[in-house]
Amino acid sequence: MSINPSSAGAPLTPSGVSLPKVTMPALGEMKRQGKPISALTAYDYPTARLVDEAGVDLILVGDSLAMVVLGQENTLSVTVDEMLHHTRAVRRAVRRALVVADMPFGSYHGSIADAVANAVRFVKEAGAEAVKIEGPRVELVRALVDAEIPVVGHLGLTPQSVNRFGGYRVQARTADAVLELQADAFALARAGAGTIVLEGVPREAAAAITAELSVPTIGIGAGPDCNGQILVFHDLVNLTFAPPAKFVRHYADASALFRSAIERYREDVEHRAFPSDAESYHLPARMATGAAGRQATGVPAVGADFDSDEAVVNRDAFEDWAN
Numbered sequence: 001m002s003i004n005p006s007s008a009g010a011p012l013t014p015s016g017v018s019l020p021k022v023t024m025p026a027l028g029e030m031k032r033q034g035k036p037i038s039a040l041t042a043y044d045y046p047t048a049r050l051v052d053e054a055g056v057d058l059i060l061v062g063d064s065l066a067m068v069v070l071g072q073e074n075t076l077s078v079t080v081d082e083m084l085h086h087t088r089a090v091r092r093a094v095r096r097a098l099v100v101a102d103m104p105f106g107s108y109h110g111s112i113a114d115a116v117a118n119a120v121r122f123v124k125e126a127g128a129e130a131v132k133i134e135g136p137r138v139e140l141v142r143a144l145v146d147a148e149i150p151v152v153g154h155l156g157l158t159p160q161s162v163n164r165f166g167g168y169r170v171q172a173r174t175a176d177a178v179l180e181l182q183a184d185a186f187a188l189a190r191a192g193a194g195t196i197v198l199e200g201v202p203r204e205a206a207a208a209i210t211a212e213l214s215v216p217t218i219g220i221g222a223g224p225d226c227n228g229q230i231l232v233f234h235d236l237v238n239l240t241f242a243p244p245a246k247f248v249r250h251y252a253d254a255s256a257l258f259r260s261a262i263e264r265y266r267e268d269v270e271h272r273a274f275p276s277d278a279e280s281y282h283l284p285a286r287m288a289t290g291a292a293g294r295q296a297t298g299v300p301a302v303g304a305d306f307d308s309d310e311a312v313v314n315r316d317a318f319e320d321w322a323n
């Protein structure tokens with residue numbers, strides 16, 4: 001068993017990124033070396049594959065799932081079972097990035113024992129390599145780390161506090177609030193959090209905390225001075241059907257791309273332009289009697305020269321049968 005896998009000769013992703021697994025200690029090392037950490041959310045297999053193959057360091061199965069995938073008004077109603085379901089799909093796709101599961105609202109707000117038991121489910125049943133929890137829950141972070149579960153802290157505009165905050169408001173806007181945020185970040189780091197997400201806080205506050213903190217900060221709406229940045233995948237590609245927050249940059253317009261593809265497909269179906277003959281399967285040549293045979297659409301007659309071993313079981317078999 002290799003204890004310290006070397007990156008030498010490691011396979012590359014399609015984007016040419018080398019594959020040594022990103023771990024929580026590796027993120028700390030990136031901070032020490034001044035290398036920015038890239039992070040993005042993903043909630044399913046295909047997007048997680050794309051994000052991982054693009055070389056993003058950390059993939060968060062965020063509870064933002066509730067809003068951007070499940071169409072809910074806020075993040076509060078998503079359940080542990082829903083988060084586990086999506087974390088499993090992401091885990092199957094990822095080879096390099098650190099996979100972090102967001103603990104949903106209610107799953108860590110009771111006893112510490114219950115919270116640890118819920119976190120263990122994310123590791124054991126879904127393959128998460130760390131969990132993220134919102135707020136300055138220092139005792140819980142200590143208990144999770146004692147249970148060998150790496151923790152990502154999350155401070156500032158914590159969306160699970162939306163009702164207490166009275167909306168999604170930028171936090172730490174006074175000197176006292178900045179000091180409190182700073183104290184919370186230090187306490188989480190001392191308790192063992194491996195990295196801390198800072199969301200919706202003034203750039204200056206995030207910069208000051210980042211400069212002093214022993215572990216990396218990952219910002220979202222916290223300015224460019226954090227050790228890394230995270231965005232919600234659906235924000236990045238404009239798939240949210242809502243005006244973007246100030247900190248969002250659209251790197252693509254997936255809404256326009258998908259809308260156009262779907263409309264062209266519908267039009268082709270309506271005009272019988274899809275599928276074409278070339279996109280159709282045909283009876284084997286030995287059964288076809290000229291052009292009429294090629295046009296046959298029914299099931300072969302009983303006793304016809306049809307090899308049942310060629311029965312279709314998947315798309316590859318379709319290809320073999322048709323050629």
Ligand code: KIV
Nearest residue numbers: 041062063064197232
């Ligand atoms: O749920 C989420 O997507 C998050 C990130 C925005 C940090 O918590």
